[in-house]
Amino acid sequence: MANVIPFKGIIYNPQKIGDLAEVTTPPYDVINKEEQVNFHNRHPQNIIRLILGSETKEDNENNNRYTRAAAFFNKWLSEEILIADKSPVFYLTAIDFPVDGKMFRRFGLTALVGLEPFEKGIILPHEKTYSKTKSERLKLMKACHANFSPIFSLYSGKIDALNILEKKASESPADSDFIDGKGHRQRLWMINDANIQKSISSEFNDKILYIADGHHRYETALNYREWVSKNNPDFSPAHPANFIMMFICSMEDPGLIILPAHRLLSGIDNQKLSGFLQKAPEYFDITEIVADKNDTEKAKALFISSLRKEESKNKIGVMLKNSNSFYIISPKPGVMKDNFGNELSESLMDLDVTVLTRLILTEVLGFDQAGLDNENLISYSSSDKEAMENIISGEYDMAFILNPTKIEQVQRVAGEGLIMPRKSTYFYPKVITGQVMNKLF
Numbered sequence: 392m393a394n395v396i397p398f399k400g401i402i403y404n405p406q407k408i409g410d411l412a413e414v415t416t417p418p419y420d421v422i423n424k425e426e427q428v429n430f431h432n433r434h435p436q437n438i439i440r441l442i443l444g445s446e447t448k449e450d451n452e453n454n455n456r457y458t459r460a461a462a463f464f465n466k467w468l469s470e471e472i473l474i475a476d477k478s479p480v481f482y483l484t485a486i487d488f489p490v491d492g493k494m495f496r497r498f499g500l501t502a503l504v505g506l507e508p509f510e511k512g513i514i515l516p517h518e519k520t521y522s523k524t525k526s527e528r529l530k531l532m533k534a535c536h537a538n539f540s541p542i543f544s545l546y547s548g549k550i551d552a553l554n555i556l557e558k559k560a561s562e563s564p565a566d567s568d569f570i571d572g573k574g575h576r577q578r579l580w581m582i583n584d585a586n587i588q589k590s591i592s593s594e595f596n597d598k599i600l601y602i603a604d605g606h607h608r609y610e611t612a613l614n615y616r617e618w619v620s621k622n623n624p625d626f627s628p629a630h631p632a633n634f635i636m637m638f639i640c641s642m643e644d645p646g647l648i649i650l651p652a653h654r655l656l657s658g659i660d661n662q663k664l665s666g667f668l669q670k671a672p673e674y675f676d677i678t679e680i681v682a683d684k685n686d687t688e689k690a691k692a693l694f695i696s697s698l699r700k701e702e703s704k705n706k707i708g709v710m711l712k713n714s715n716s717f718y719i720i721s722p723k724p725g726v727m728k729d730n731f732g733n734e735l736s737e738s739l740m741d742l743d744v745t746v747l748t749r750l751i752l753t754e755v756l757g758f759d760q761a762g763l764d765n766e767n768l769i770s771y772s773s774s775d776k777e778a779m780e781n782i783i784s785g786e787y788d789m790a791f792i793l794n795p796t797k798i799e800q801v802q803r804v805a806g807e808g809l810i811m812p813r814k815s816t817y818f819y820p821k822v823i824t825g826q827v828m829n830k831l832f
Contacts, residue, residue, distance in 0.1 A: 392513045393546075394505030395595040395639065397479035397588045401537070401828035402567075404474045408436065411569045411577070415825035418540045418604065419443040420524075436472050438825035442531075442539050457534040464535050475830070481582040481591060482827050483556055484638070485565075488575040488820050490648055497646025497820075498557045500591070501541050501827050503634040504600065506616055514544070514600045515805040519813050520607050521764075528611040533618065538636040538829040542605035543822045546598045547642045547802065552590040556582065567826070577823055600639065601805045603818045609635065615831075636829040638822045642798050649801075650773040651793040652814040654747065655781055658768050659788035663756060664711050667789070670755050675720040682715045687783070690717055695775055698792060705746050708792030710782040722746055730754070738803045739811070743793050748812040751791065773817045 408414055413434040416422060419442040422430070430439035440463045444456035467473045482501035487494060507513040565578035582588065602609055612635045619632040626632070640647060671677060678697070682690030694717040698708045709718040727740045731749055739745050752758040762768055770787070772778045781787045796816045804811055 393595045393598045393600050395500075395502050395592050395637075396505075396634070397481045397582070397592075398503040398634075398636070398829060399476045399479055400482060400501070400636075401468075401473050401475050401830055403436075403825065404471050405567075407472055411567065411825065412571050414438055415571060415577075415823050416442070417573075417821045418824055420607070421821055436467060438539060441535065441537075442824060457530045460531060461534040464537060473828070476581070478583060479588070481588055483553075483560060483580045483582055484826065485557075485560060485578045486575050486646070486820060486823075488573075488646075490650075490819070495646040495648060497640060497644055497648075498553075498560075499638045499640040499644075499822070500553060501636065501638050502591075503829065504542075504544070504637045504639070506612055506633055506635055508613065509808075512599065512808070514602065514609070515808070516602050516606050516609070517801050517805040517811050518606050518815055519810050520610055524607045525611050525614065528607055529614050529618075532611060532615045532831070536831040538608075538612075538831065540605070540608065540824040541636045541638040541822055541827070542609050543603040543818060544600040544605075544637045544639050545603050545642050545647070545798075545801075546595070546600055546639060548598070550591065550594045550598075550641070552587055552594060553641075556580075556587070571823060573820065575820055577826065579826060595639075599806075600637070601642075601802060603640075603801070603816065604821060631829075631831045634829075636827070642802065647798065648819045649795045649798060650817040650819045651775075651795045652744075652817045653772045653775070653778040653793055654752075654791040655770040655772060655778060655787040656768060656789040656791075657770070657787055659712075659756075664788065667709075667711070667755060671720060671751075674726050674750055674755065675722055678719040680717040680719070682717065684715065687715075691779055693717075694719070694779075695792070698794065702794045705741075705743055706794065707743055707747060707751070708790075710779060710790040710792070712782055712785055712788045722750060726750070736807060736809060738800070738807055739809055742796065742800060742804075742811060742815065744796065744812045744815045747791055747793065771814050771817075773819065 403411060403414055414437045416430050416439050422443055427439060427443055430437050431445060441460045444460050446456050484501060485496055485498050487496050509516055560580055563580065566581045567579040569577055571577050616632040619630065620626045680690050680694050694708060697719050698706055704721060706719055706721050709720055727746065727750065731740060748763065752763060775792060778790045778792055782790045801816060
């Protein structure tokens with residue numbers, strides 16, 4: 392099913408860029424404004440200039456962040472800051488990283504994958520996207536004709552050739568090896584043996600790929616291909632726009648980590664805060680943990696440990712501004728089916744994020760679709776500690792602390808052709824940007 396092939400990747404020239412940590416970044420969509428500035432200041436050839444360039448008041452149709460990105464990209468190619476591999480390559484990568492004091496290693500294969508519309512069931516999404524974000528990414532693709540960040544995708548089952556490579560990789564020197572800005576070790580091995588490449592490609596022929604991160608970029612690539620096909624008389628099935636760069640990881644990889652995406656709410660007045668506690672018991676069983684003013688750490692620890700117990704059950708933690716109490720809420724038996732059974736499948740009703748979006752934010756707090764889409768009202772954090780501190784400090788009004796979505800839930804929802812609420816998953820760490828790039832011309 393999936394058409395996975397090697398390609399002549401664009402990489403930073405090691406003769407001119409000594410430390411990839413100076414020029415690589417996370418994907419554009421997890422970079423805040425302060426980080427954006429820091430990446431710009433870190434190195435004159437940092438890839439931030441390509442994926443999330445600075446804006447100015449003088450920007451216009453002919454001079455803007457997208458045209459400047461194209462100018463930087465072409466300049467770096469001409470100066471051989473960026474160079475292309477001479478023959479098609481599969482890029483095997485490994486990242487070593489800690490979570491809660493424990494070290495993990497995640498392997499992945501960076502390759503080109505043939506673009507497929509979702510309805511064909513070969514490449515499947517699991518989250519909804521924003522039109523505005525896709526229009527911005529399309530402007531960048533039209534200007535630069537390149538993939539700068541790989542789509543993060545998953546497959547289920549074994550790829551024997553990859554499993555063998557992964558076992559050998561730990562004993563072999565990498566073609567690229569550095570510690571990134573977050574302290575994670577990033578390694579890359581170039582797989583250029585034609586027989587191994589053929590074996591890998593053939594083993595993906597019966598695989599379905601599930602998009603973990605990069606839904607906006609994937610849908611943008613579909614729109615870009617349509618645009619190219621209409622404007623290029625030489626367009627054919629072999630045109631580079633028919634493919635997209637992906638980082639492909641096994642669902643069974645022990646380093647595949649999903650963190651929760653906690654919600655932080657602003658603009659909730661005192662009446663709504665108190666109204667939440669009055670209305671929530673209609674739908675939820677509620678456990679209250681009262682913090683001792685002299686020992687809030689004990690209450691916080693109990694709050695999180697209680698939330699993490701029995702993760703198979705729908706449990707959501709709640710914190711309110713100016714309150715000494717922590718709440719664990721769980722929907723009453725049958726309440727989701729009674730309210731949404733006619734419009735939601737069981738696989739969606741089972742998700743904590745669906746309970747949060749449909750039952751809490753919509754029914755209890757009265758959010759409409761515009762409110763759910765308003766990034767000024769709803770923010771996100773993958774850190775328990777950060778989310779709790781934001782409420783204690785008064786920076787936000789309410790926090791909903793979630794357990795992480797499970798990979799089996801992602802596979803089930805995507806396999807049924809359904810879409811989860813936005814920010815249902817936070818795959819960690821994000822796939823680094825700048826390790827390999829792909830030209831579309």
